[in-house]
């Protein structure tokens with residue numbers, strides 16, 4: 001299990017230290033290997049102080065989440081911690097937290113968005129007292145009638161000191177000096193801390209966290225020495241007690257007098273105690289240290305072990321690592337891949353590697369075939385092309401074995417990737433992942449040939465250009481893996497083409513819709529079929545640099561946002577505009593034009609019909625330049641009854657891609673204004689919620705893309 005720790009304060013640093021120092025012992029006793037895979041905190045000097053190696057330091061929350069199976073939140077508060085937990089659950093991670101305030105107030109939000117058991121918070125209530133495990137596990141089939149207890153060590157310490165003769169202010173000062181009370185003690189002394197804990201316990205029992213506004217709460221500020229003396233004269237003590245009466249449906253925190261025969265009577269100092277009354281087995285009492293680094297960290301570790309049972313089922317630890325042809329074109333690069341794989345294995349991940357053919361091997365094989373036959377037979381062509389990956393998988397497997405790991409190469413056929421018989425552009429129709437799963441369970445790193453499969457009759461097939469991406473995401477789905485890493489020669493998906501915009505930045509996260517739009521606009525990051533597949537099956541893809549440790553771009557369902565976000569600007573100069581001049585203004589003509597284009601298999605992108613002039617309209621649409629050869633202009637001219645068809649080549653399409661772009665006209669207004677300020681005319685416009693495109697003069701592309709990139713501050717927010 002890979003453990004990511006956010007927050008390295010009192011509790012977080014203790015969790016880190018225990019996992020590092022006692023990792024082997026924990027594994028021996030629990031049978032579970034827990035490896036710290038990433039950490040993050042605000043003050044960077046803490047990393048050095050705790051001796052944390054630089055490759056464990058996460059760049060941001062997403063980097064931590066993606067590289068962990070279990071996320072431990074020890075930041076505290078309800079700001080960043082809430083964001084972290086939401087993102088972690090969204091990304092199907094299991095979360096362990098000690099944050100009572102957050103669970104009390106936002107527990108319902110977390111559990112509603114994550115129906116399976118993914119949130120653990122033992123440390124939030126009793127520090128080292130395992131009250132939640134008692135309720136959730138041991139007493140699971142009991143009816144819980146009542147829970148009452150001393151849930152706040154600070155107030156219990158103050159009341160104990162007051163009983164020894166101190167007044168409230170003196171006792172509080174000592175508590176602060178000893179580190180039992182914070183500089184602002186109000187949450188403790190007003191009873192809110194105990195109320196948060198009651199709210200958490202109610203959530204554990206009922207599934208709904210009521211929050212503290214529904215819990216009647218009185219603190220200890222009004223208690224004076226005389227109250228305690230009066231109680232003592234009748235052999236009683238005053239304690240701040242939180243009570244939930246499930247039968248009556250009531251919950252409250254208030255100072256109460258307890259008698260000598262009450263199990264809470266002898267609980268003094270910073271100790272906590274909880275009494276649980278059940279229908280079947282009477283009363284249970286838990287008593288111990290309710291806070292402090294060690295007890296709280298211990299509760300967190302025990303949650304990690306409980307959580308690992310659930311996290312294992314999610315198979316987050318199987319990660320697909322796909323490397324393209326340029327990453328395997330030399331023995332050095334193949335050895336680099338093996339080292340990357342080794343690092344993953346050490347961090348607790350079970351990698352499945354997918355590789356393409358080395359460098360330009362596929363092109364070489366293709367050219368070779370053309371030398372023999374100008375129209376090679378499809379079956380033989382696929383038989384030939386598939387040998388490219390067979391070479392690279394064997395070499396990568398050997399390199400992994402050289403580092404002392406077990407590895408096995410598998411062709412598409414051996415990996416049981418089943419396709420139809422559409423040679424050179426086959427569709428995957430099924431995959432039997434049992435064999436690969438068995439290899440993984442036996443400790444092997446499977447290295448699978450991308451871009452290929454076989455039919456049910458055993459014919460070798462290939463999947464078309466970029467097909468290794470498809471192999472990778474399909475394997476991720478078949479193996480139940482949540483993450484597919486696609487390694488490239490760049491740091492991720494960029495806010496603009498870096499060859500055009502020097503300030504272009506890798507985008508941290510992007511949704512499937514945006515990625516598909518970007519691919520359509522010419523970004524060659526991921527094969528479009530692979531993108532569609534990943535969207536359909538909710539596979540998260542991380543596009544990373546094969547040669548650096550940059551965090552990469554996460555492509556996934558996307559965070560739910562309401563405000564518009566512009567993420568990238570793209571340009572496409574491989575388009576042409578087809579203009580149908582003087583088309584008769586009659587119903588049905590436009591439909592005829594589109595039908596003709598469909599018959600000719602010509603995909604159009606933007607379409608515009610100008611204002612009617614007399615009895616005629618002008619109709620124009622853009623097509624990809626290489627589709628123009630398919631366009632039979634004579635037929636189109638006849639069917640549309642256009643006077644003439646002209647082709648404009650000096651055009652380019654500029655698009656901004658993002659989320660909710662049409663939610664406000666301000667985005668389009670900024671785009672048009674920016675172009676106007678640069679003196680650039682807009683020829684055509686089209687818009688969807690995730691893209692706004694304009695057609696402009698191709699000579700102005702650099703100017704336009706740079707101006708738009710800076711108008712939307714993409715160099716900062718990417």
Ligand SMILES: NC(=O)c1ccc[n+]([C@@H]2O[C@H](COP(=O)([O-])OP(=O)(O)OC[C@H]3O[C@@H](n4cnc5c(N)ncnc54)[C@H](OP(=O)(O)O)[C@@H]3O)[C@@H](O)[C@H]2O)c1
Pocket residue numbers: 006007008009010011012040041042043044073074075076077080098099100123124127290291292293296
């Ligand atoms: N301490 C206890 O005895 C105890 C007992 C039970 C439960 N808890 C709960 O455990 C949690 C942590 O308590 P603690 O005592 O360990 O608190 P703490 O000492 O204040 O530690 C919080 C840590 O979070 C880091 N942090 C804050 N904001 C961050 C952000 N945006 N990104 C990354 N790191 C951030 C802080 O970094 P900097 O130091 O650099 O600011 C600090 O290292 C709280 O929810 C608390 O209620 C604590």
